[in-house]
Amino acid sequence: MASTRHRFEVDGEIQTVLVGDLNGLTSVTVGDEDPVVSDVTLSGVPGMVSMVIDGQPTRAYVARDGRDFKVTVEGRTFLIAAAGGGKRDRSGVGGASDPPGKITAPLAGVFVESRIAVGDTIEAGQPVFVIEAMKMQNEIQAPHAGTVTAVHFAAGDRVEKGDLVVEYDVTED
Amino acid sequence: MFKRVLIANRGEIALRIQRTCRELGIETVAVYSEPDRNARHVREADHAVCIGPGAALESYLVIDKIIDAAKQTGAEAIHPGYGFLSENAALTEACDAAGITFIGPPGAAMQAMGDKVSARKLMEEAGVPVVPGANDIDINDLETATREGERIGYPLMVKAAAGGGGRGIRLVERAEDLADAMRAAGSEAASSFGDATIFLEKYVSPARHIEVQVMADSHGNVRTFGERECSIQRRNQKVLEEAPSIAVTPEIRKRLCDAAEAAARSCGYRNAGTVEFLMDNDGSFYFLEMNARLQVEHPVTELVYGVDLVALQLAVANGEAIPDDIGLAEPHGWAMEARINGEDAYNNFTPDLGLVEHVELPTGPGVRFDTMLFAGLDVPVFYDSLLGKLIVWAEDRELAVKRLRRALTDLLVVGIETNAPFHLALLDHPDFQSGNFSTGWLESTFEMPPQPEDDPRQRTALVVAAIAASVAGSAPAAGKSGGGRTKWLQATREHAIGLRVQSGGGGWRRRDIASK
Numbered sequence: 001m002a003s004t005r006h007r008f009e010v011d012g013e014i015q016t017v018l019v020g021d022l023n024g025l026t027s028v029t030v031g032d033e034d035p036v037v038s039d040v041t042l043s044g045v046p047g048m049v050s051m052v053i054d055g056q057p058t059r060a061y062v063a064r065d066g067r068d069f070k071v072t073v074e075g076r077t078f079l080i081a082a083a084g085g086g087k088r089d090r091s092g093v094g095g096a097s098d099p100p101g102k103i104t105a106p107l108a109g110v111f112v113e114s115r116i117a118v119g120d121t122i123e124a125g126q127p128v129f130v131i132e133a134m135k136m137q138n139e140i141q142a143p144h145a146g147t148v149t150a151v152h153f154a155a156g157d158r159v160e161k162g163d164l165v166v167e168y169d170v171t172e173d
Numbered sequence: 174m175f176k177r178v179l180i181a182n183r184g185e186i187a188l189r190i191q192r193t194c195r196e197l198g199i200e201t202v203a204v205y206s207e208p209d210r211n212a213r214h215v216r217e218a219d220h221a222v223c224i225g226p227g228a229a230l231e232s233y234l235v236i237d238k239i240i241d242a243a244k245q246t247g248a249e250a251i252h253p254g255y256g257f258l259s260e261n262a263a264l265t266e267a268c269d270a271a272g273i274t275f276i277g278p279p280g281a282a283m284q285a286m287g288d289k290v291s292a293r294k295l296m297e298e299a300g301v302p303v304v305p306g307a308n309d310i311d312i313n314d315l316e317t318a319t320r321e322g323e324r325i326g327y328p329l330m331v332k333a334a335a336g337g338g339g340r341g342i343r344l345v346e347r348a349e350d351l352a353d354a355m356r357a358a359g360s361e362a363a364s365s366f367g368d369a370t371i372f373l374e375k376y377v378s379p380a381r382h383i384e385v386q387v388m389a390d391s392h393g394n395v396r397t398f399g400e401r402e403c404s405i406q407r408r409n410q411k412v413l414e415e416a417p418s419i420a421v422t423p424e425i426r427k428r429l430c431d432a433a434e435a436a437a438r439s440c441g442y443r444n445a446g447t448v449e450f451l452m453d454n455d456g457s458f459y460f461l462e463m464n465a466r467l468q469v470e471h472p473v474t475e476l477v478y479g480v481d482l483v484a485l486q487l488a489v490a491n492g493e494a495i496p497d498d499i500g501l502a503e504p505h506g507w508a509m510e511a512r513i514n515g516e517d518a519y520n521n522f523t524p525d526l527g528l529v530e531h532v533e534l535p536t537g538p539g540v541r542f543d544t545m546l547f548a549g550l551d552v553p554v555f556y557d558s559l560l561g562k563l564i565v566w567a568e569d570r571e572l573a574v575k576r577l578r579r580a581l582t583d584l585l586v587v588g589i590e591t592n593a594p595f596h597l598a599l600l601d602h603p604d605f606q607s608g609n610f611s612t613g614w615l616e617s618t619f620e621m622p623p624q625p626e627d628d629p630r631q632r633t634a635l636v637v638a639a640i641a642a643s644v645a646g647s648a649p650a651a652g653k654s655g656g657g658r659t660k661w662l663q664a665t666r667e668h669a670i671g672l673r674v675q676s677g678g679g680g681w682r683r684r685d686i687a688s689k
Contacts, residue, residue, distance in 0.1 A: 004643040010635060017639035028636050040640055047531055047587075049637050060637040061531050061587045069641055071634035072587045075594055076624065078631050080638035107523045108554055134515075134524045134558040135340060135365060136408070137357065158554075 007083035008069075014083050100144045103166040109133030111153040116166070120148045128166055131159055145171040174491055175199055175250045175274070179243045180214070181264075182254030183233065184545045185561050186469070187214035190252050193483040202246045204239060206232035208553040213545055220246045227555040230364070233257045236267050243273050250274035250490060252483075256557070259466040260287040260335075276490040277444050278465045285440040286463040290334050290372050292440075296460045299439040301432050304451060304459045306374035309334075312359035315352055318373065322351055325375050331355055333362030334370040341365060342409045344376060377459065379611035380451040382406065383418055384464075385433035386474045387446045388485055392494040395437050397430040398478045399504050401470055403449075404612045405599065407522065412512050412592070412615070413599060414470035416477045417504040419570060419608030425456045436463055445471075445486050451612075469512070469562065472541060476508035476566040477501075507573040508566045511581065511596040513544070514558040518595035519624055526552040530588035535580035539566045542580075552589060560591065570608075574600050598622055 003020035018029040022037055029035040041050045050059045061072045067082035098104055112130040116122055127139045129151075146168035153165055178194055179202040180187045191201045191214065203218030208227040215221045222242035225232035232238065234257060243251055251273055253259035265280035277283070286292045290308040297303055306329075307321035322329060322345070331354045333341030341362035343354035359369040386398040402418030403411045421429065433448035440463075447468045449461040471482050480500035489495065516522045529550040534542050544561025552560070563580055567573040578600050581593050598621060604610050610618075 006639045006642045008635060008638060010631065015635055017635060019639050019643040026640065028639060030632065030635060036636070038636075048533075049640060051633075051637070051640075053633065053636070058633055059585075060633060061585060062637050062641040063530060063587070064641070069634075069638035071637045071641075072585065073630040073633045073637070074582070075585070075597075076628065076630050077587070078634035080634055106520070108526060109524070110554070132364075133526070133554055134556060135361075136524065136558075137361065138523065 009081045009083045010078075098143050100170040101146070101168060102164055103128060103140065103142060103168070105131060105159045105161055105163045105165050106140060107131060107133050107138060108161045109138070109159055111155060111157040111159045111165075112137060113155050114151050114153070114166075116148050116151065118148050118151060121171075122146055122148060122168060129153070140165075142166075142168070144168075147171065175487065177202060177219075177246065177248045178250045178252055178276070178487070179204065179239070179246065179248035180218075180252045180254060181233070181239045181258055182252075182256070183209055183212060183214055183556065184559065185543045186254040186467075188217065188545065189472075189543050190254060190483050191217060193481055193487070197484065197487065199487070202242065202248045204233070204242050206553075206555070208551075208555065211549070211551070213547055213550075222246060227553055229257065229555060236261070236264050239264065240267050240271050240273070244271065248273065250276050250487075252276040252486070253466065255466050255469055260464070262287065274490050276486050278442055278446060282440045282442045283465045286442070286446070286465045288334050289332060289462050290370070292463055293372075293460070295439050296436060299435050301436055301439075301460045302458070304374050304377055304461065306372060308372050310371050310373065312355060312369040312371055315355065318351060318355060318371075319348065321373055322348055325373055328376040328378075330374045330376050331358045332372055332374060333358055333368070334372055335362060335368035341371075377451045377453070378613055380453055381418070381420055381610075382411075382449065382461070382612050383421065383429065383452045383458065384447050384449040384468070385429050386468075386471065386478075386482070387433050387437045387442065387448060388482070388489065388495055389437050389442045389444065389446070390489045390495045391443055391492060394495045395434045395442070396495050396499075397433050398474050398480065398482075398500060399426060400429055401447075401468075401473055403470060404610055405605075405615055406612055407615050411470065412514075413510065413596065414473055415507065415509045415570070415573070416473040417507070420452065420456075422456070423503070425452075425458075429458065432458070432460070436460065444489050445482055469559070470510050472543060472562065472564045473508035473510050476541070476564065477504035477506055479505065506566055506568050507570045508564060509573045509577050510562050510564040511577060512559055512592075513546075513561045513563055513584070513586075513596075514592045515552050515560050515589050516558050516592050517590040518592045518598075518621055519590075522592065522595075524558045525590040526554055526558075528552075528588050529586060531585070532587070533583070533585040535563065535583035537580075537583075539576050540580045541565070542584075546586065560586075563596075571606075574606065595621060 006017045008015050020027045025037050026040045027035045027037050039052045047061050047063055063070045069080045071078050109131040112132045114129045116128050122142045123145050126142050128142050129140050131138050148168045150167040177200040180190050194201045200219040203215050203221040204224045205215045206227050224238040258264045262280040262284045265275045268275040293303050310318050328346045331343045341358050343358045345351050345354045363369045382403045383400050385400050389395045400418050400421050401414050401416045403414045405413040436448045445467050447464040450458040451461050452458040475482055478500040515525050517525050531548050532546045541564040546560050565573055565576040565580055567576045581596050584593055599605055
């Protein structure tokens with residue numbers, strides 16, 4: 001294969017990777033590091049990549065997600081974003097990891113009940129709503145204190161992961 | 174033997190029962206809810222009947238629909254699996270009325286044992302030790318519950334009389350938390366089992382959860398197949414089981430099996446059942462409950478006793494006697510089962526569901542993986558998070574740990590998170606390796622190590638992305654069907670289903686193209 005240069009954004013840093021051919025092996029150069037020579041096999045299953053890196057056999061599953069790549073290596077999945085793409089917040093959703101002012105559903109399921117109503121004052125750690133999924137009731141807690149301005153779901157509604165459920169005005173300390 | 178058996182269940186257990194049926198030349202009938210139409214248990218069955226929408230209360234839990242499906246397809250017997258209707262005496266009655274054999278205990282034995290309260294009373298009469306507690310409490314009767322709670326002492330457990338599988342159970346540390354626990358346990362029990370009666374039980378701690386496999390036939394034979402160790406639990410759900418138990422000596426095993434046999438005889442039990450005990454550090458044990466069904470964790474017993482419990486269930490249901498020489502007298506080697514759940518081990522084990530884009534299943538010596546997983550499975554929201562059970566056998570416990578670690582590493586599931594990283598961390602914990610744990614250990618002592626900050630896998634991922642980008646078209650689009658064309662058709666049951674293979678073929682999704 002011809003030598004190609006790829007730019008990715010990983011954890012906010014731009015990484016340049018050069019992929020080239022070296023006597024039938026693949027040479028990969030990350031940034032200004034020394035090139036790594038690896039024996040790459042594209043398996044019969046599209047998406048599966050087997051490699052020998054530094055003598056260690058490794059397999060990974062790679063899927064395209066728009067211009068980005070989602071790569072699963074030994075049970076952990078990484079988003080390798082194309083550099084220059086729109087910055088998206090891909091951190092966890094729901095409860096504790098929500099930004100102040102919004103509470104999203106950390107999982108898909110059925111909205112069981114809201115423990116709060118518009119106008120209520122909530123405290124950090126207070127249970128605000130319950131989602132049932134896979135026969136377990138999951139209590140979602142408020143990450144910050146505030147005053148509730150909107151609750152977007154009612155008992156029995158189907159909720160998708162990441163849906164905005166509660167909005168509130170954050171109380172300043 | 175039966176010619177055709179209906180399996181009133183889904184997921185890995187439906188597949189597991191189908192396999193034995195196929196080996197014995199018995200045709201299988203699958204039932205399925207609409208979101209399960211593409212499930213393996215539907216595609217691999219000889220016949221399949223849709224029994225309604227996704228909610229279990231409108232499909233897998235509706236007895237009339239199950240009986241109708243059996244009549245429609247001419248099934249002579251119904252295997253209920255575990256969960257759902259497996260311990261519902263009304264199903265056994267409906268089977269009797271319809272002239273269909275129920276593969277399980279008689280309704281009376283099931284009622285006696287399935288209701289945890291009457292089971293406790295029976296055991297007291299049979300001389301089997303039980304945990305101190307209070308029976309028959311109405312979910313709304315906080316006054317009685319409070320009084321009994323004071324008598325038993327805290328901490329205590331609130332349990333649904335009809336509960337099981339870890340649902341409808343709450344631990345109460347202080348009296349003021351009793352009302353909340355009753356409400357939560359009661360509502361879970363009502364939605365899962367349709368019965369909100371509860372009972373209280375003293376919280377015996379530290380204790381191991383040890384259970385004995387029982388099989389009884391209609392000729393008066395009761396056979397036990399040793400113990401299973403099920404102390405590794407989170408939220409009262411077993412997550413890893415093994416057989417035998419590191420804490421059970423041959424002498425204790427004998428006493429456990431005798432008690433289990435007495436329990437089975439006390440209620441006129443038939444077919445497969447499990448008697449659960451809490452065991453102290455000194456080897457004394459208390460009856461906890463009897464599960465009137467095939468258990469999730471039955472494979473570990475099958476592997477160390479050399480027996481197919483489903484084949485035995487079918488034979489016993491068919492009126493045959495348990496053969497004298499079936500299975501081993503003592504456990505041989507060591508078996509371990511890791512429940513592979515669709516949940517995020519790094520995010521408080523939150524259920525994770527959705528489209529499975531790709532899977533690689535472990536195999537090789539001593540490895541058995543009972544699973545519903547396949548590339549293209551869209552895990553529905555309606556049912557529990559169990560995707561499969563990774564079971565290993567090895568000559569001893571240490572080797573079984575190594576083998577399970579290898580098999581877990583070989584497992585690859587892309588698209589949803591599984592708890593495999595948790596199992597790997599568990600196997601590496603010194604307390605687990607030495608066998609120094611009780612039912613509370615996982616939640617009180619074990620801590621899930623966080624994802625490493627400077628993960629070398631991230632660099633590998635970067636390299637892989639670059640390689641994929643350099644080979645045009647080598648990576649299938651994630652989680653959505655692309656512009657692929659229909660490569661093949663599979664005619665199934667009531668509907669013809671078009672299987673759409675993506676360009677590059679990283680998985681397929683169902684698309685209905687025509688009805689019959």
